[in-house]
Amino acid sequence: MIDPHHISALQQMVGANGATTKAADLEPFVTEWRDKFIGQTPLMLSPKTTGEAAAIISYCNLHKIPIVPQGGNTGLVGGGIPGLKNAQEILLSTRRMNAKPVVNSSDFTMVAEAGCTVSAMQEAAANQDRLFGLSLASEGSCTAGGITATNAGGVHVIRYGTTRAMVLGVEAILPNGTVIDELSGLRKDNTGYPISQLLIGAEGTLGLITKVCFRLFPPELSRATAWLAVPTPQAALTLLGKAREVSEDQVSVFELMDRSALEFTYRHIPGTRDPLNDISPWYILLETASSALNSAVGQRMQTLLETALTDGLITDGAVAQSLDQRSLFWRNRESISEAQKLEGGSIKHDVSVPLGQIAAFIKSATEALLGTFPGVRVSPFGLLGDGNLHFNVMQPKDADKVAFLEQWEAMNRLVHDQVIAHDGSISAEHGIGVLKKAELLRTKPAAEMVAMKAIKKAFDPNSIMNPRCLFD
């Protein structure tokens, strides 16, 4: 139990608008959107300024009160949910730290407060003829602080990199309450350990990110989008190489989808349909883009498809001739997760392997799964250009969903063993949170775990920042 005396002291630091204690008001913030994690907390604090947040963290450090930071609550590994397994933790939400992002178009930079949504940042950049390079299905809710703390990926990593590549520096409050400010937008700064870089991907365990300075890009003014049928993942990989060459390295999306993932989508999601006549085992959503207004992206796409057809890398394809057609391609792709949910139980694996290992990984992991869990429907899709697969496994038809989901951990272990055997990572995009702690411990080399724990101890000796996340 957190002492009521502390609760009221903390409430006073943010005023009436910044503190929430009623269970009904707290409910959406302690519940993960899929209901996979449901926590509890006696208090949510929503500071408006860095100063207020620093005062809270200093106080909590002094009194050893654990804090769970939260942005948009779209994380998929339970890292932003307080009070799981009856832990007593304060929830620190950045939702009120959401002033309009400040864009510096000549520097190609943008500084955003931690609670700004990705959509708001995209809009602010676009209003100044600049592009914020991150795009993901949760962009209406996920925040500058959240994407930085999780090093989010999304569909454009192949072109603009992960969040880490886009962050030039952060302002953050360390667990002892001191504020570091690395927002100057420097591209080059070789003055010892990069503190901002340590906070990226740390999932709130090393401090609270309060502002982020992001790198921006010129907007994409010409675009070509294609929906392609490919015979195998290996052919898709060869196609990626060709696409990079022919497009003058302007590939901005390269998504691989298994036919079964799309079957679920066409079955369950209104407004989706197969753009092609014949059925193929695999598909690619390919987009190329240029910052020049009348660039020949369309012509180069046609050249690519003709060569790819001749070489047998694709068996069919359609290039979007209108915004409606492009929307259809994207709706098909972006509805996959929702469709899998409607189809039944689905056990998720967000993994990555080196590009050259993708085909071998898909083959051996699928064989291993079918050998151990007969009847399961392996339904992978993902960002092939980044070696990232959402290697999702659907319950057998007519199986009991609850019984199927009870195999989550055993199935994770089997798939992760295959990932490690192919030199991959058990978390490509979503992080470790609380969900993958045991698997991290099992699969990460011991020397790296020791180094990570030493960093945590140096930053947060009282273990107040997200203490159940990453490791215990």
Ligand SMILES: Cc1cc2nc3c(=O)[nH]c(=O)nc-3n(C[C@H](O)[C@H](O)[C@H](O)COP(=O)(O)OP(=O)(O)OC[C@H]3O[C@@H](n4cnc5c(N)ncnc54)[C@H](O)[C@@H]3O)c2cc1C
């Ligand atoms: C439909 C859907 C699609 C998604 N697609 C993708 C995708 O394509 N790629 C991808 O990478 N992820 C994806 N995600 C996962 C999720 O959107 C990302 O992990 C996102 O970065 C989380 O941001 P958030 O603001 O919601 O953070 P939260 O969920 O609130 O928090 C996530 C973690 O960050 C910590 N945190 C949050 N804010 C701060 C802060 N200011 N300082 C320190 N720590 C903080 C939390 O403690 C927690 O550990 C998707 C999620 C959904 C629901």
